[in-house]
Amino acid sequence: MAEDVLADVQVGAGFGSGNGFSTLIDAATLAAHAGDADWRIFDCRHQLADTSYGERAYAEGHLPGAHFLHLDRDLSSAKTGRNGRHPLPDPAVLAERLATAGVGESTQVIAYDDAGGMMAGRLWWLLRWLGHRRVAVLDGGVAAWLRAGLPLTSELPGASARALLPLPSAQDLQAAVVDAPTIVAALGSDQHCLIDARGADRFRGENETIDPVGGHIPGARNRFFGGNLTPEGTFRPADELRREWLDVLDGVPPTQVVCYCGSGVSACHNLLALEIAGLAGARLYPGSWSEWCTRGDDGLPRRPIAR
Structure with a gap:
């Protein structure tokens, strides 16, 4: 499909x-x-x-x-x-x-x-x-x-x-990213497909040594960025990336995808892999987990966390 x-x-x-x-x-x-x-x-x-x-x-x-x-x-x-x-x-x-x-x-x-x-x-x-x-x-x-x-x-x-x-x-710059309040407002809906680029252990909330809180954004899927690479450290062929990413997306169009990681760096690797695979249109959550797991500037309680 x-x-x-x-x-x-x-x-x-x-x-x-x-x-x-x-x-x-x-x-x-x-x-x-x-x-x-x-x-x-x-x-x-x-x-x-x-x-x-x-x-x-x-x-x-x-x-x-x-x-x-x-x-x-x-x-x-x-x-x-x-x-x-x-x-x-x-x-x-x-x-x-x-x-x-x-x-x-x-x-x-x-x-x-x-x-x-x-x-x-x-x-x-x-x-x-x-x-x-x-x-x-x-x-x-x-x-x-x-x-x-x-x-x-x-x-x-x-x-x-x-x-x-x-x-x-400014409008075009903003269109390429998704911020935390937008993600919070859409939790529980199918508006966004969140893809977490961190390793599976950190996604589960285990072995977190970088950020103060472990876990992931509720509803997110995990695609470790290292899965885009061959053992030699080069990107895998486009057709392989496409097959794997289509499995991850499971029918969700790339334009609904929001990539994040620990701090908005390795998420760009997944965005590049999607582009190589011919699945363009995904966006970045720049603050990523390191922002999500802190309290927001609006004084609201900590954003929801899944483990």
């Missing part, structure tokens, strides 16, 4: 299409374009338990021409204690940061990490949130680059600022 509902969607749309790369790119193709004037590469490596790791790894060796973006400073905004661990950055601030690295309207952006695309997927989603579709994740990240026999460098890229990306309207 799900296949009937979604049969007209093109699987893997955007992988190296005439409009550029909009989901994934392999190491050999990236190497062939690495020196192109209108391509920009971003190193997004990060570890939650060691927030200086990415900068150290970048200094030791990164893809030639790559700029570094920090998850906390560049790809997130300030935390208040109630807006989750990685609140979305201010769109204008993010656009300015990207412009200083040379990202303009026609720029092909490539993001990479060493975590199966978990961190790079955040930049992929953020650029699409800003309306920029020419962005892809290096499939397999640093490991795939090295397996292809390609070099790393410690040389820093030169500055080449561009005009700011034109920002979408």
